[in-house]
Amino acid sequence: MSEPLLSVRDLRKDYGRRQAVAGVSLEVGRGETVAVVGESGSGKSTLGRCVVRLSRPTSGSVRFDGVELAGLSARRLRPLRSRFQLVFQDPSSSLNPRWSVRRLIGEPLRVQGREGDVAGLMAEVGLDAALAGRLPHQLSGGQRQRVGIARALALSPELLVLDEPVTALDVSVQAQIVNLLLRLQEERGLGYLFISHDLSVVGALAHRVVVMSEGRVVESGPAGRVLSRPEHPCTRRLVDAVP
Numbered sequence: 001m002s003e004p005l006l007s008v009r010d011l012r013k014d015y016g017r018r019q020a021v022a023g024v025s026l027e028v029g030r031g032e033t034v035a036v037v038g039e040s041g042s043g044k045s046t047l048g049r050c051v052v053r054l055s056r057p058t059s060g061s062v063r064f065d066g067v068e069l070a071g072l073s074a075r076r077l078r079p080l081r082s083r084f085q086l087v088f089q090d091p092s093s094s095l096n097p098r099w100s101v102r103r104l105i106g107e108p109l110r111v112q113g114r115e116g117d118v119a120g121l122m123a124e125v126g127l128d129a130a131l132a133g134r135l136p137h138q139l140s141g142g143q144r145q146r147v148g149i150a151r152a153l154a155l156s157p158e159l160l161v162l163d164e165p166v167t168a169l170d171v172s173v174q175a176q177i178v179n180l181l182l183r184l185q186e187e188r189g190l191g192y193l194f195i196s197h198d199l200s201v202v203g204a205l206a207h208r209v210v211v212m213s214e215g216r217v218v219e220s221g222p223a224g225r226v227l228s229r230p231e232h233p234c235t236r237r238l239v240d241a242v243p
């Protein structure tokens, strides 16, 4: 058996006395999409931030391609960082408003001292070359999210943690971004940890679903089974919320 791409074991993150993540275990394989769903405040974003080490877990194990990240110093972690990337819900908050699309997409490469194919990345995420000189506020929401995805792809990661990446978008644009993510996964063999509270989006791309409530996993299984025959009341509420 080869190691899963991502293996999380009994992960905990406390904020003072509040247990935001209270012992979560899950795995993501190469080319696989695992959706983490749950109501607002259930700990999804905290889990995602701990996986990419924007937050330091209180305890538990995060193994990436067989390497334990939990105890690693910042220096030892640095060379691994390009292999997993976070895509945010609202790219505006993570995009420098004064930078052009060209510079925003080129920046992760520059930071690593690497040459990169910015035009190729733009084409790959469906951004017209004519947009290269635009600033974030001159783009549509969908175009901004394509910039966020291109930035995440710049260093050729193997895992993307996507935190509500289409929640802020119109439904028709959501479908375009979901199709883009499906194509990128196919072409690059990416693993996705896809965080969402919207099960209609999850149904379009997840292989497996993990349901969180109050920092814990309350149900998990193949997407088809969880969405068609939800067992836990939390899952049923999320299923019933789909129009």
Ligand SMILES: Nc1ncnc2c1ncn2[C@@H]1O[C@H](COP(=O)(O)OP(=O)(O)O)[C@@H](O)[C@H]1O
Pocket (backbone or CB within 6 Å): 015, 018, 019, 020, 038, 039, 040, 041, 042, 043, 044, 045, 046, 047
């Ligand atoms: N930086 C933080 N400081 C203190 N509490 C936090 C912080 N981030 C999240 N929390 C708390 O942790 C819990 C889980 O939050 P979050 O992970 O954002 O949930 P979700 O993404 O599922 O909505 C919430 O109670 C939230 O208030």
Ligand SMILES: [Mg+2]
Pocket (backbone or CB within 6 Å): 044, 045, 046
């Ligand atoms: Mg969240």
